[in-house]
Amino acid sequence: MGFTEEQIRTFYADKYLPLSRNQAAFLHLTARSMGARSIVEFGTSFGISTIWLAAVVRENGGGKVIGTELVPEKARRARAHVEEAGLSEYVEIREGNALDTLRDVEGPVDLFLNDGFPMLALEMLKLMAPKMREGGVAVANNVVTFKADYVEYMTYLEEPANGFRSMVVPFEDGLAYSIRVRGREAA
């Protein structure tokens, strides 16, 4: 049985659950090396990962991080943290269920951080995949810690026809790192 939106909202309401410093620094390097200017984040929380990603968008010459957060108070505080960091012009935080708020994101997306509720990770990946540019990167955190919740996600990535090449980077929680491929590579 799945969780209701209200249960998720209550559980996550006051928890930061941020990427670790290493994970965030790794994403920062990745985004810098690929010149990412269009980044989408499922699960903004209080904005820690958003700040890392917005800082790299600024370094890359400008662009946008579109974040999304279900809990209104967290979205409000994330915006305040981003503003305090002087990065507001590079960030848009959409409040609500990511399945709705990220539906009209326009590609090409360079980097997708899939860091919300694990049970939605695969649905979110399927939503974002067509918007990702070739060579774009999708990242999901905690795939080892919450292995059972990510079985379908990992199985999906392993199927070449779904258009990704992946590995799990062995950070403490396990970071699924996937590159969008198309054409013959994804056959």
Ligand SMILES: C[S@@+](CC[C@H](N)C(=O)[O-])C[C@H]1O[C@@H](n2cnc3c(N)ncnc32)[C@H](O)[C@@H]1O
């Ligand atoms: C692991 S935390 C994100 C941490 C953040 N990326 C960071 O590193 O600072 C997950 C967040 O996803 C949010 N979330 C869960 N389900 C969601 C949904 N369906 N739509 C939008 N946000 C959601 C939760 O409220 C929670 O704040």
